Amino acid sequence: MSTRIVVEGLTKRFGSFEAVTDVTFTAPAGAITALLGPSGSGKSTVLRMIAGLEEPTAGRIVMGDEELTVKSVQERRVGFVFQHYALFRHMTVADNVGFGLRVRKEDKAVREARVRELLELVHLEPFADRYPAQLSGGQRQRVALARALAPAPKVLLLDEPFGALDAKVRQDLRRWLDELHRELGVTSVLVTHDQEEALELANQIVVMHEGRVEQVGSPGEIYDQPVTPFVAGFVGAANVLNGEVIGGHVHLGSIRIPGAAHLDEGAAAAAFVRPHDVRVASGDGDVSAVVERVASLGWLSRVSLRLPGGETLVAHVPNDELHGVGEGDAIRVDLRNPKAFLAPHETSAREEITSPA
Amino acid sequence: MSAVATPKVRGRGWLLAACLVWVGVLLLVPLVGIVITALQPGIHVVTQTLSAPDVIHAVELTAVITAVSVVVTALFGVVVAWVLVRQRFWGRSLMNAAVDLPFALSPVAVGLAALVLFGPGGWLAPFFEARGIQIIFALPSMVLVTVFICVPFTIREVVPVLEEIGLDEEDASRTLGASVWQTFFRVTLPNIRWALTYGVALTTARAVGEIGAVLIVSGLLQGKTETATLFIFRAYEERQIPAAYMVALLLAAVSVTLLVVIEFLRHRQERERSRT
Numbered sequence: 001m002s003t004r005i006v007v008e009g010l011t012k013r014f015g016s017f018e019a020v021t022d023v024t025f026t027a028p029a030g031a032i033t034a035l036l037g038p039s040g041s042g043k044s045t046v047l048r049m050i051a052g053l054e055e056p057t058a059g060r061i062v063m064g065d066e067e068l069t070v071k072s073v074q075e076r077r078v079g080f081v082f083q084h085y086a087l088f089r090h091m092t093v094a095d096n097v098g099f100g101l102r103v104r105k106e107d108k109a110v111r112e113a114r115v116r117e118l119l120e121l122v123h124l125e126p127f128a129d130r131y132p133a134q135l136s137g138g139q140r141q142r143v144a145l146a147r148a149l150a151p152a153p154k155v156l157l158l159d160e161p162f163g164a165l166d167a168k169v170r171q172d173l174r175r176w177l178d179e180l181h182r183e184l185g186v187t188s189v190l191v192t193h194d195q196e197e198a199l200e201l202a203n204q205i206v207v208m209h210e211g212r213v214e215q216v217g218s219p220g221e222i223y224d225q226p227v228t229p230f231v232a233g234f235v236g237a238a239n240v241l242n243g244e245v246i247g248g249h250v251h252l253g254s255i256r257i258p259g260a261a262h263l264d265e266g267a268a269a270a271a272f273v274r275p276h277d278v279r280v281a282s283g284d285g286d287v288s289a290v291v292e293r294v295a296s297l298g299w300l301s302r303v304s305l306r307l308p309g310g311e312t313l314v315a316h317v318p319n320d321e322l323h324g325v326g327e328g329d330a331i332r333v334d335l336r337n338p339k340a341f342l343a344p345h346e347t348s349a350r351e352e353i354t355s356p357a
Numbered sequence: 358m359s360a361v362a363t364p365k366v367r368g369r370g371w372l373l374a375a376c377l378v379w380v381g382v383l384l385l386v387p388l389v390g391i392v393i394t395a396l397q398p399g400i401h402v403v404t405q406t407l408s409a410p411d412v413i414h415a416v417e418l419t420a421v422i423t424a425v426s427v428v429v430t431a432l433f434g435v436v437v438a439w440v441l442v443r444q445r446f447w448g449r450s451l452m453n454a455a456v457d458l459p460f461a462l463s464p465v466a467v468g469l470a471a472l473v474l475f476g477p478g479g480w481l482a483p484f485f486e487a488r489g490i491q492i493i494f495a496l497p498s499m500v501l502v503t504v505f506i507c508v509p510f511t512i513r514e515v516v517p518v519l520e521e522i523g524l525d526e527e528d529a530s531r532t533l534g535a536s537v538w539q540t541f542f543r544v545t546l547p548n549i550r551w552a553l554t555y556g557v558a559l560t561t562a563r564a565v566g567e568i569g570a571v572l573i574v575s576g577l578l579q580g581k582t583e584t585a586t587l588f589i590f591r592a593y594e595e596r597q598i599p600a601a602y603m604v605a606l607l608l609a610a611v612s613v614t615l616l617v618v619i620e621f622l623r624h625r626q627e628r629e630r631s632r633t
Binding site: 148 | 525526528529530531532533534535536539543544547548
């Protein structure tokens with residue numbers, strides 16, 4: 001029942017604006033593929049083209065052995081879950097779930113059995129006769145999922161399915177979707193701007209930026225081996241240190257960061273270092289820094305450091321490895337696993353440390 | 358609704374009284390006047406007037422014109438509203454403005470425009486005359502001008518609802534395997550049904566009461582192209598005062614009933630919207 005999806009050279013122009021440029025990837029059968037990117041990166045447009053809700057300007061989509069590009073939405077048999085649920089507000093929960101079978105002229109008995117089965121799957125049997133307006137956001141999205149799954153689609157497409165929900169519900173639903181997917185094994189494509197969501201749920205991540213694919217890989221590959229500065233900065237928190245390539249190292253004043261052997265001598269480069277790769281534990285690292293602030297985030301602390309050249313550096317340190325480091329201390333730190341890239345043309349040295357992940 | 362708090366304002370009583378007098382005197386007194394005048398000669402005037410052939414014909418004609426106008430404007434109104442909201446094309450804003458034209462034009466002007474097109478020596482007159490089709494001074498032109506005048510009502514009711522609902526439900530329906538028609542009848546239409554009903558009620562009230570445009574294109578042929586409003590007009594001229602008032606009362610009754618129905622529908626729609 002599971003089918004892979006191949007997307008090849010997909011391009012979409014709206015008037016003179018190119019929303020999606022030459023996007024190519026394969027969503028493996030039975031896996032969850034996440035399209036991850038900031039808003040406006042074209043990921044939803046790619047998903048809508050797979051569903052047939054938008055027509056590609058160029059490129060093709062193949063599902064299994066079927067060429068999808070020429071088929072209408074109706075013929076594609078994909079399940080689609082919308083960010084804002086898109087439940088039919090004038091129908092009960094049961095009628096919503098049964099809609100796909102009703103329009104395909106399924107037998108009434110078959111339909112009713114299938115509706116019961118799916119309501120059970122999403123744990124909403126007692127709500128069969130309610131209207132969408134009488135449900136909470138999380139319940140509505142579960143109805144939407146049951147509705148999408150009812151006609152037994154070959155693939156499931158989810159467009160920011162948890163985007164409209166609050167943090168706690170989002171966590172619960174994410175875990176629940178993970179379990180559901182393990183049970184059903186239906187090929188799924190999930191659009192999200194939330195890197196945590198992508199890392200937790202997906203078997204494969206396609207990182208998108210300004211309509212293009214930046215990198216395709218497993219969550220581990222995307223996190224540990226980013227191939228572009230965008231991926232390094234967008235997936236997971238990172239310190240960005242701008243310098244010059246000298247002898248295979250990125251130099252910022254007296255600081256030498258290794259890992260730039262692949263870059264041209266003398267080029268402007270940016271080194272990305274994750275906050276948890278800034279080690280203060282040993283106390284005898286290569287880089288000297290002054291502690292500006294220590295903030296406790298529970299089991300770990302965020303240590304803000306000032307480098308001799310004036311750059312700031314954020315470290316995430318488990319509390320039991322702090323060893324009494326306090327504000328105003330001059331210490332030495334180690335920078336582990338740096339990733340060096342040619343500096344992006346727009347020199348926006350973002351140092352966004354968002355989550356302690 | 359009852360939970361609305363009304364802060365104590367000095368002079369609130371006076372304000373309310375002024376509003377009541379305004380609404381009462383301006384709107385209700387004339388209505389009461391019609392009822393009293395119509396029934397003054399005695400109850401027999403009711404049966405007498407309403408069984409007169411002229412009156413029966415006039416009321417029937419108004420019913421036919423109204424029915425056709427309602428069906429035509431509702432049908433095309435939904436299509437135009439859908440196109441205005443869902444499609445982006447060159448000339449869309451022009452079309453959007455053109456829809457309101459009948460609100461801005463005096464019905465008499467609409468009647469005169471119809472004369473220019475279909476009247477004796479009119480631009481399109483030779484075409485229809487050659488085929489023996491009578492447009493002016495006959496039912497077709499009367500329906501035509503009424504439809505013209507009623508065009509905006511359905512569209513203006515349906516457009517904001519379609520805009521509010523957005524595209525998601527229609528998209529969802531299509532991904533679930535519904536055809537364009539199934540999507541329209543099972544998803545779009547149920548969502549706009551109250552707006553559409555409201556539009557139809559307004560169209561009916563307007564079509565029943567129309568006189569200006571119809572007066573010009575009808576040719577005032579008694580017993581042939583005389584609608585209920587035109588009957589009132591003539592009966593009054595001919596000093597058949599009780600008959601004129603009786604038919605006016607009938608039209609008023611239709612309009613008041615519609616008003617009540619409209620209020621009821623609006624409440625329902627508000628309740629439905631507040632649920633989401």
